[in-house]
Amino acid sequence: MQARMPSESPACETVELQIRRQDGPTTKPYWQTFVCPVRPGANVVSLLMDLREHCVTQDGTRVDPVAFEHNCMEEVCGACAMLINGSPRPACSALIAELEAPIRLEPLPKFPVVRDLMVDRAALFAHLKRVKAWIKLDGPWDVHERAPRVSPKEWQANYLYSRCMSCGCCMAACPQFGPQFGSQFGPEASFVGPAPLAQVRLMNAHPTGRYDKAERLHAIMADGGLSDCGNAQNCVRVCPKAIPLTTAIGELGRETTLQAFKDLFGPH
Amino acid sequence: MSSSIENSHFLLRRLHSLLGLVPIGAFLVFHLWENSQSRFGAAHYNDEVVGALQGLNYLLLFELFLIALPLLFHAGYGLVIIGHGRAEPRRYGYLRNRLYWLQRLSGVGLILFLLLHVGLTRIAGLFDPSISADLFTHMRQALAQPAVFALYLAGLLLAVFHLANGLATAAIVWGLTASAEAQRRFGWVCAGLGLLLAALGVHGLLGFLIAPAAGGGA
Numbered sequence: 353m354q355a356r357m358p359s360e361s362p363a364c365e366t367v368e369l370q371i372r373r374q375d376g377p378t379t380k381p382y383w384q385t386f387v388c389p390v391r392p393g394a395n396v397v398s399l400l401m402d403l404r405e406h407c408v409t410q411d412g413t414r415v416d417p418v419a420f421e422h423n424c425m426e427e428v429c430g431a432c433a434m435l436i437n438g439s440p441r442p443a444c445s446a447l448i449a450e451l452e453a454p455i456r457l458e459p460l461p462k463f464p465v466v467r468d469l470m471v472d473r474a475a476l477f478a479h480l481k482r483v484k485a486w487i488k489l490d491g492p493w494d495v496h497e498r499a500p501r502v503s504p505k506e507w508q509a510n511y512l513y514s515r516c517m518s519c520g521c522c523m524a525a526c527p528q529f530g531p532q533f534g535s536q537f538g539p540e541a542s543f544v545g546p547a548p549l550a551q552v553r554l555m556n557a558h559p560t561g562r563y564d565k566a567e568r569l570h571a572i573m574a575d576g577g578l579s580d581c582g583n584a585q586n587c588v589r590v591c592p593k594a595i596p597l598t599t600a601i602g603e604l605g606r607e608t609t610l611q612a613f614k615d616l617f618g619p620h
Numbered sequence: 621m622s623s624s625i626e627n628s629h630f631l632l633r634r635l636h637s638l639l640g641l642v643p644i645g646a647f648l649v650f651h652l653w654e655n656s657q658s659r660f661g662a663a664h665y666n667d668e669v670v671g672a673l674q675g676l677n678y679l680l681l682f683e684l685f686l687i688a689l690p691l692l693f694h695a696g697y698g699l700v701i702i703g704h705g706r707a708e709p710r711r712y713g714y715l716r717n718r719l720y721w722l723q724r725l726s727g728v729g730l731i732l733f734l735l736l737h738v739g740l741t742r743i744a745g746l747f748d749p750s751i752s753a754d755l756f757t758h759m760r761q762a763l764a765q766p767a768v769f770a771l772y773l774a775g776l777l778l779a780v781f782h783l784a785n786g787l788a789t790a791a792i793v794w795g796l797t798a799s800a801e802a803q804r805r806f807g808w809v810c811a812g813l814g815l816l817l818a819a820l821g822v823h824g825l826l827g828f829l830i831a832p833a834a835g836g837g838a
Binding site: 525579602607609612 | 792
């Protein structure tokens with residue numbers, strides 16, 4: 353295939369791309385610079401897809417294609433979150449035309465790098481499990497109830513939290529989140545992070561989920577729970593879905609205060 | 621994971637938050653009000669303010685259980701909390717994130733300042749009775765040195781900031797302010813309170829220097 357060097361097509365607009373690469377989970381990261389042609393309406397994911405076809409650095413060296421994750425291309429799956437010019441955000445909704453060049457791409461911090469821009473977000477799922485972010489719909493028995501009703505106002509508030517796509521941007525920006533802050537109890541006791549806390553807020557408000565409210569509150573009152581939040585509030589600033597994470601944290605603060613009161617003085 | 625009262629983590633964090641407000645924060649307000657009376661001169665300050673306090677029954681118990689021990693716990697546990705986070709004030713330049721960083725920075729600064737401050741007044745007073753007998757003159761002579769004045773001014777501003785910002789975040793922690801608007805509104809209330817306390821404190825510091833020296837013998 354004929355190389356499409358930017359210099360050969362002066363009519364085509366190009367952009368400089370600086371990518372922090374890492375060959376494996378334990379190898380040292382290094383930077384590479386690429387000059388990529390930009391198609392109208394391109395975003396970071398589409399640029400990386402184009403780059404994959406023709407992965408040649410600025411100085412003409414052919415290198416391994418850049419590993420990255422993507423899926424929905426409409427900011428609902430969360431797979432493509434990475435650091436773009438220093439801010440954590442989904443790459444698919446980061447339009448090249450709106451970004452300052454050169455564009456710096458780094459893997460999402462706080463999560464272990466698998467390769468290049470691909471990170472392992474298993475911790476996010478583990479933390480969702482820690483806070484019991486699920487709803488027990490039914491047991492092995494027949495549930496004779498119809499779906500409970502929710503007022504439109506309540507539904508509207510809950511909907512905001514249901515938009516979470518587990519991209520991990522809030523966790524990446526959180527100064528309290530990180531496996532290195534596992535305290536004496538090991539990394540599994542590190543701060544659960546804003547996204548799982550917001551899910552506790554959502555599940556506790558669910559007409560069926562509220563039956564397990566105390567269990568979830570107890571889960572976030574343990575090590576690495578809500579009390580590890582430092583109120584830096586970066587989470588709510590970087591959330592691509594504009595989820596009111598800090599409102600959830602404030603509401604959970606109130607709920608845990610009441611729960612502690614109940615635990616101390618009853619009724620349980 | 622065990623539940624709240626069987627797990628010390630939640631209780632320790634909330635205790636840290638509570639002690640920062642009461643008694644430590646409350647004591648700071650009282651302390652600044654008390655010392656703001658320095659401008660009424662040596663006689664008033666030594667007899668009516670310091671003297672009245674020194675005459676309190678069970679003073680040592682109050683000092684130990686309402687000031688020293690809560691402060692030691694708040695400072696010690698605060699250092700543990702600092703170890704559990706890493707601020708990135710430059711990457712995320714949002715106000716609350718900067719305040720997060722400053723809260724930790726001021727906490728460490730305050731520990732250093734308080735070691736000096738308590739050492740030079742209360743502890744020194746144990747060994748040299750003339751200091752507690754005429755605290756006004758002792759402070760006047762100390763604050764007359766620009767370096768000491770600057771140190772006290774820095775310590776005062778750190779303490780006032782730490783309390784005002786701590787009050788704003790404690791309101792979120794305890795669940796008083798949940799919505800973003802409420803947090804913003806209360807943040808302004810705390811900022812106002814901080815400015816008021818800072819003014820009161822600076823007034824007190826200057827009072828030692830500008831007050832009539834009658835009886836003080838400076």
